[in-house]
Amino acid sequence: MTDPILDIRNLSVSFGRLRALDDVSFMVAAGERLALIGHNGAGKSTLFKAVLGFLSPKAGAISVAGHIPGTDAARIAITYLPEVVAFPRSLSGREVLAYFSGLRNAPKAQISDLLDRVGLTEAADRAVGTYSKGMRQRLGLAQALIGAPRLLLLDEPTSGLDPVSRHDFYEVIAEAAARGAAVLLSSHGLEEIQSRTDRVAILSGGSLRAVGTMEDLAREAALPTTIRVTALQGEADRLHSELGGRRLNGCRLEIDCTPEAKLALLARLGTHRDVLQDIDVAAPGLDDIYRHHSRRSDMEESE
Numbered sequence: 001m002t003d004p005i006l007d008i009r010n011l012s013v014s015f016g017r018l019r020a021l022d023d024v025s026f027m028v029a030a031g032e033r034l035a036l037i038g039h040n041g042a043g044k045s046t047l048f049k050a051v052l053g054f055l056s057p058k059a060g061a062i063s064v065a066g067h068i069p070g071t072d073a074a075r076i077a078i079t080y081l082p083e084v085v086a087f088p089r090s091l092s093g094r095e096v097l098a099y100f101s102g103l104r105n106a107p108k109a110q111i112s113d114l115l116d117r118v119g120l121t122e123a124a125d126r127a128v129g130t131y132s133k134g135m136r137q138r139l140g141l142a143q144a145l146i147g148a149p150r151l152l153l154l155d156e157p158t159s160g161l162d163p164v165s166r167h168d169f170y171e172v173i174a175e176a177a178a179r180g181a182a183v184l185l186s187s188h189g190l191e192e193i194q195s196r197t198d199r200v201a202i203l204s205g206g207s208l209r210a211v212g213t214m215e216d217l218a219r220e221a222a223l224p225t226t227i228r229v230t231a232l233q234g235e236a237d238r239l240h241s242e243l244g245g246r247r248l249n250g251c252r253l254e255i256d257c258t259p260e261a262k263l264a265l266l267a268r269l270g271t272h273r274d275v276l277q278d279i280d281v282a283a284p285g286l287d288d289i290y291r292h293h294s295r296r297s298d299m300e301e302s303e
């Protein structure tokens with residue numbers, strides 16, 4: 001990996017006797033989007049607070065663009081969007097961004113562009129108290145983009161947003177990453193992040209269970225790719241006896257294979273194409289991968 005902006009090494013954080021984070025290590029590079037997932041209480045917010053410099057680690061180290069969290073240099077490098085944003089209700093969206101631009105010593109000239117980018121141009125001069133939750137969240141994202149931060153920390157940024165707003169939100173995040181920002185975001189929306197982030201880190205009970213691309217995680221979990229075949233009427237029995245798999249109904253068959261064996265199986269299916277109606281290839285999704293790692297950690301805890 002080149003140029004890590006966030007570098008977390010062997011991080012442990014405790015609250016009294018509770019170890020909220022236990023020996024967690026990972027990096028986020030410039031231009032990379034890493035999603036942190038984990039059940040309630042897994043330690044996501046604790047990790048964010050440690051990166052922001054609000055909590056002192058019991059052990060380990062964090063570097064933000066080469067600086068220790070909590071220092072002025074680290075603070076300048078990071079922007080943060082909490083799950084629930086609260087801005088003064090009487091200020092307009094434009095005034096909120098002007099205020100944060102002043103705090104970050106960023107040019108006010110970018111405010112109109114940011115408002116436009118998050119779809120708030122028309123509402124820019126209205127009081128924030130009249131904004132919907134989605135509009136406040138979009139204003140929060142604009143706030144987090146002020147001053148071209150090197151690390152964007154987004155804590156469940158899309159909770160409560162409708163599907164179109166979510167899509168637009170991830171587009172804006174992708175643009176920030178394309179400009180070189182490192183992005184660390186937490187989310188419970190597994191489906192939405194699997195195609196919109198570069199890598200995923202799975203946290204469970206304060207420990208990092210896995211980190212990697214979707215392909216890495218699927219390979220590591222040894223989860224199969226499933227090929228669903230729909231045969232022409234009366235042909236499913238013959239296909240089943242030749243190819244194996246599970247019969248779903250009179251004409252459908254489901255065959256599991258390793259990702260490496262997928263092409264060979266599709267080639268074999270090609271020799272039966274005169275009796276096939278349809279083929280559907282389903283790679284393991286993030287929900288399958290997450291379930292696999294959660295099961296593993298449950299088993300380890302009961303040992």
Ligand SMILES: Nc1ncnc2c1ncn2[C@@H]1O[C@H](COP(=O)(O)OP(=O)(O)OP(=O)(O)O)[C@@H](O)[C@H]1O
Pocket residue numbers: 015018020038039040041042043044045046047
């Ligand atoms: N200030 C605190 N004092 C004591 N325990 C705490 C404190 N903050 C967090 N914890 C505990 O640390 C663990 C991790 O909490 P954290 O808030 O980081 O989880 P999370 O993954 O963000 O959960 P969620 O998805 O519900 O937001 C939990 O057991 C929580 O109860």
